Amino acid sequence: MLADALPRNRNARTGLIALGGALAMLGLGFASVPLYRLFCQVTGFGGTTMKVSEAQASTVKVAAGSISVRFDANVDRGMPWKFAPQQVTQEMRIGTRKMAFYKAENLSDKPVTGVASFNVEPEYVGKYFNKIQCFCFERQTLQPGQSIDMPVIYYVDPKILDDPEAKNVEQITLSYTFHVAAE
Missing domain, CATH: 1.20.5 (Single alpha-helices involved in coiled-coils or other helix-helix interfaces)
Known part of the structure; x- marks a missing residue:
């Protein structure tokens, strides 16, 4: 047929x-x-962090190990913002929830809408880095001269200690880049 x-x-x-x-x-x-x-x-491929709910995060057990998280911030070329972490690093027990803040400021004389992309280094630990709350992938509009604090609530999954490739990682870098949002 x-x-x-x-x-x-x-x-x-x-x-x-x-x-x-x-x-x-x-x-x-x-x-x-x-x-x-x-x-x-x-x-978690390519350093992409995992996003979890508050309920999922509350079931995670705190592990004996500790790790350092380093924060990095960038703006794309043509993005008239100042964007930086408010802390350089945080030491934490693996499995505990932590909060970090980034600050963004619009340096232009007109409203600018941006969106953040992120990644984790080393890439292979991205699957263990869990964000509970994040400003990433949400459009942020700042008025001229306006600045805002943007929180990230996260934890590192204790399963990292069972991964032979990742269990000896001493520091994870969380990096964000803000881009001008497409209209």
Whole structure:
């Protein structure tokens, strides 16, 4: 039945198949960014931190080990903001919840909306770095001269101590970059 629906001309049939393949690739191209982001959030791949709920975080047991978290901040070229962590590092027991603050200030004479991207280094510990609350991926609009404090609540999963590759990591870097948000 499907064969009856296709044109009998070989060239036309080949053209339709090629067009269908091109449209499928175009669709996959558009879907690849959200699918990749979802994959990274689920697996921690590429230094992507895990996002957990307050209820999930409350079940985590504090471990005997400790670790240092270093905070880094950047702004993309063309972003008229000053953006910096309010602390350089925090020492913490693995499994405890901590809060860190970043400060952003609009240095321009007009409102600017930005969005932050983030990553964790070393990349392979991203799956153990869990954010409970974060300003990342939310549009932030600052009026001219306005500054705001932005909190991040996080913990490092005690499972890091069971990973032979990650158990000896002494410091994790959480880095954010603010970009001008697309209209």
